[in-house]
């Protein structure tokens with residue numbers, strides 16, 4: 372049984388109130404970085420003509436309600452209540468100091484009219500739409516330069532568009548971008564712990580992605596993100612050039628990486644130069660044909676100080692994937708992943724410097740990434756076809772790679788293959804099957820500290 376479920380069940384049985392479970396119990400959490408604040412000023416989408424019949428277009432209602440929040444500027448901000456129902460709408464922008472609150476049974480559903488879907492400028496660190504040349508599609512629920520935003524509710528469901536259209540239109544559900552030079556702290560909190568009523572609460576993001584672009588102080592908790600396994604470009608959560616991000620207690624099942632920490636690519640990301648750092652990922656359960664916990668491959672602004680723990684993965688492509696490329700430049704350093712259980716995976720661990728993929732042909736082949744200080748500890752896998760591979764770069768070998776207490780059991784028979792390594796140095800302690808001669812085994816204490 373997934374650890375997340377177990378801990379929730381445990382909480383549930385010892386405590387009638389879900390909230391007290393998380394405040395009185397010993398659950399370690401990083402969610403305190405953005406306080407869950409309540410708002411005195413409350414409005415409902417129905418005050419603006421919103422109709423939740425699944426047919427009426429509510430774009431005007433959403434835009435007017437948010438305009439009202441933005442311009443009336445009530446002290447402590449405003450809560451926008453979405454009553455039960457299906458609210459069809461085109462994309463809309465959030466504003467600062469607001470809570471988007473969805474009642475149980477409320478669905479915000481994007482229109483199927485993607486022909487008129489707004490295009491906006493590409494992210495500066497990407498230089499083009501990630502999956503298409505030129506601009507990118509605006510997020511369904513979009514925010515730019517905001518602070519103090521909360522999305523919450525009971526069984527919240529955002530439904531984007533049919534999967535068929537999704538193949539053509541890669542539009543993240545939420546993309547919040549802030550003006551980096553204004554030193555305001557942004558607080559985005561996507562969660563549902565406001566209500567003590569536990570039964571059935573989950574923020575359910577249907578077929579879409581949370582992309583956090585140059586955000587500070589973000590908490591994402593108790594969300595369920597679902598995308599079909601064969602849907603392309605449906606990463607679950609992507610902290611991108613963002614810092615101080617807390618992602619906890621969530622279930623993610625998608626057609627791409629569950630969580631991928633990024634910071635732009637090639638010359639665009641190098642010029643933009645904004646790392647992702649201080650990312651905590653905890654108690655995540657999920658499944659994907661691609662990676663569970665990923666760093667990269669867009670890491671040109673650098674990725675550092677990432678800590679992931681208590682991760683349960685089922686039916687996976689690659690459990691843990693750290694990836695970059697020639698031309699990326701940047702760095703990946705001080706990444707720790709511990710206490711991972713995976714079952715039925717193509718590969719347990721992959722650290723690679725050759726993933727391919729460039730925004731254009733003008734990348735600088737001398738822009739080599741640096742990868743240093745990767746600690747992978749207490750990782751257990753069953754039915755893992757290949758335990759792992761580490762392919763550094765000849766002119767930029769990966770250093771300080773520490774593997775300890777790792778057991779990745781294969782499937783019996785010819786399908787199981789050994790570790791492969793090149794251009795890497797570091798240590799391995801209690802790793803089975805044994806990784807490769809490039810990693811020394813002299814550190815019997817289980818620590819690789821002399822590599823840092």
Ligand SMILES: *[C@@H]1O[C@H](CO)[C@@H](O)[C@H](O)[C@H]1NC(C)=O
Pocket residue numbers: 434463464491513515
């Ligand atoms: C929403 O924000 C985007 C990008 O910041 C902007 O281009 C667009 O005009 C905004 N849309 C509305 C309806 O305000």
Ligand SMILES: *[C@@H]1O[C@H](CO)[C@@H](O)[C@H](O)[C@H]1NC(C)=O
Pocket residue numbers: 550551552553
């Ligand atoms: C960002 O914010 C700063 C300070 O508030 C302001 O001077 C600057 O013009 C803003 N830049 C953009 C691109 O909005």
Ligand SMILES: *[C@@H]1O[C@H](CO)[C@@H](O)[C@H](O)[C@H]1NC(C)=O
Pocket residue numbers: 649650675676677678705707
């Ligand atoms: C490494 O990252 C962790 C957070 O994951 C942080 O607490 C620690 O201070 C970092 N170490 C260094 C040397 O920056």
